[in-house]
Every structure is written in structure tokens, then in C-alpha cells.
Amino acid sequence: DVLQNALAGNETANFEFVLKSKHGEAFTVLLNATTRRDGKGNVTGVVGVGQDITELNQVMATSKRVADDLTRLIDTANAPIFGIDTFGKVTEWNAKASSLLGYSKEEAMGQNLVQRFITEEFKASVDEVLASALIGKETANFEFPMFTKFGERREILLNATTRRGPNDE
Numbered sequence: 001d002v003l004q005n006a007l008a009g010n011e012t013a014n015f016e017f018v019l020k021s022k023h024g025e026a027f028t029v030l031l032n033a034t035t036r037r038d039g040k041g042n043v044t045g046v047v048g049v050g051q052d053i054t055e056l057n058q059v060m061a062t063s064k065r066v067a068d069d070l071t072r073l074i075d076t077a078n079a080p081i082f083g084i085d086t087f088g089k090v091t092e093w094n095a096k097a098s099s100l101l102g103y104s105k106e107e108a109m110g111q112n113l114v115q116r117f118i119t120e121e122f123k124a125s126v127d128e129v130l131a132s133a134l135i136g137k138e139t140a141n142f143e144f145p146m147f148t149k150f151g152e153r154r155e156i157l158l159n160a161t162t163r164r165g166p167n168d169e
Contacts, residue, residue, distance in 0.1 A: 102149030133160035
């Protein structure tokens with residue numbers, strides 16, 4: 001179908017298909033099919049460029065499994081886990097944080113952690129600890145109170161660690 005389309009002048013980019021070797025081994029190929037034309041613009045054939053992406057797909061599948069495992073680990077941990085972005089907005093909020101503080105993940109996501117969830121007397125110190133973590137200076141065993149959605153005080157022991165992007169930034 002891809003080759004027939006190219007012969008009709010309709011080029012295809014990034015078509016993925018499985019190719020079997022004469023020994024029965026399966027390879028995933030990414031194909032670009034381009035129409036070949038003569039000097040007058042008439043179709044004379046097809047140029048197909050394929051790339052074996054079998055290993056790439058395997059690496060991507062493994063990475064997805066690891067990411068899914070880590071997400072489940074965070075979500076089901078028996079300690080509250082929350083994350084923030086560089087603006088202080090909540091990007092992670094696990095089930096334990098929800099059960100301990102009474103705020104659902106949906107209520108917490110996107111909120112400024114310090115401004116929304118930290119008591120006035122500790123806002124500056126928590127903000128400082130989190131700002132330090134964002135520049136690579138991690139803090140362990142920092143204790144501060146948070147109040148639940150229902151006004152109950154909870155003592156939190158914070159380990160603030162830097163979360164890095166794919167390029168270690």
C-alpha cells in the first residue's frame with residue numbers, strides 16, 4: 001500500500017512495519033517512501049529508505065516499564081510525597097499526601113505548595129529549603145507543620161531532593 005501510494009505520487013514518511021528475516025527473526029523498520037520522477041515530472045519509481053528501529057523500540061518499552069514502576073512506587077508509598085516545579089507549583093502528590101492532608105491530587109496539582117499548604121510561620125523557611133533543592137542543595141530531616149484540609153496540624157519531616165531533567169539539568 002505504501003509503495004503503491006508512492007507510485008501514485010503520494011509519499012509516506014515514518015511508516016512502521018515488521019520485517020522478517022529468512023531465518024524468521026522479526027525486525028521493526030521505519031520506512032520513508034518517496035516518489036522518483038524523471039526530468040518531466042513523470043513517476044519512474046519509488047525510493048524507500050528504511051531504518052531498523054527494533055532496538056530503539058525495546059529500549060523505549062523498557063524505559064516506559066521503569067517509569068510506570070516508579071510512578072506506582074511514588075503513588076503507593078507509605079510516606080507523603082509531593083513534588084514541585086521551578087515555580088513552586090505542585091507536580092506530584094501521592095495517595096499518602098492525600099490521605100494525610102485531606103486534599104486530593106486534583107486539588108493539589110498546580111497549586112503553589114508554600115503559599116497554599118504551608119502555615120504562615122514556616123512559609124519562609126520551607127520556601128528556602130525548596131529553593132535550595134531546586135539549585136542542587138538537598139536538605140534532609142527538615143521538620144515543619146502542615147494543616148489538613150480540616151484544620152488539623154500534622155508534623156512533616158521533609159527530605160528535599162533535586163529532581164533533574166533528562167539532561168541532568
